[in-house]
Amino acid sequence: MSNKTIEMSKIRQVLRCYASGYGTKSLSDMLGLYRNTIEKYLHLYQKSGLSMEEILRMDDSCLHSFFQEKTKPKEVVSARCKTLQTLLPEYAKRLKKKGVSRQMLHAEYLADYPDGYRRSRFCACLQEYMSTSRPAAHLEHKVGDKMFIDYAGDKQGSLVKVCKYT
Known part of the structure; x- marks a missing residue:
């Protein structure tokens, strides 16, 4: 429900109740709105410098454009x-x-660009780039019809050598 627009009548109700002396927590309970949402609308009202009567006299379209982010x-x-x-x-x-x-890539990057990003930001940018440029294929198949072999990882010959010595 984030960024869901609320009705202009509710905004008017928030402003009237706030002018009557209600706090944001009681307004939240009474109107069923989040406190942060109420505080956002009250902040926009206070920042505008307009009086309560001027804002309440606005029609719905003007009020919507006024309180729209x-x-x-x-x-x-x-x-x-x-x-x-x-x-x-x-x-x-x-x-x-x-x-x-x-870590090796970052050390090389800093050697070439000493005022570059530190390791955490460098790794975050690299991860973001890799996640957006990594295509994935979804293979539709009948169960037991074909066999797929994954050749990722070490070669089998190196695995056999490791197993013999252990």
Whole structure:
């Protein structure tokens, strides 16, 4: 139910009851709204500088546009974020190779870009990139009709050597 718009009559009721001296907790119980929602509408009312009568005289469409959340400004992408974004495809490809770790990639990244992101942010960006660029195929099949072999992991020859010595 997040970001569900409420009726304008409820907003008017919130404002009237608040002007009568009710607190946000009692308004929440009485009207069946979340306290944070009530506080958001009260904050917008107080920030506007308009009187209670002016707001209550507004028709529903004006009141809706008045209390509707404004769109957030676009994020400004920093230079180091752009730099990391260009490096991520190569890092993701190299991470698939045996013996390459995120820590090694981060150390290399910091050697080239000393003012770059620290390890936690670097790994988060890398994980986000890998999750969006990893395609998955769903195979429809009849049970017992075909056999699928997964060749991921170590080769069988290396497993046999490990088993012999243990």
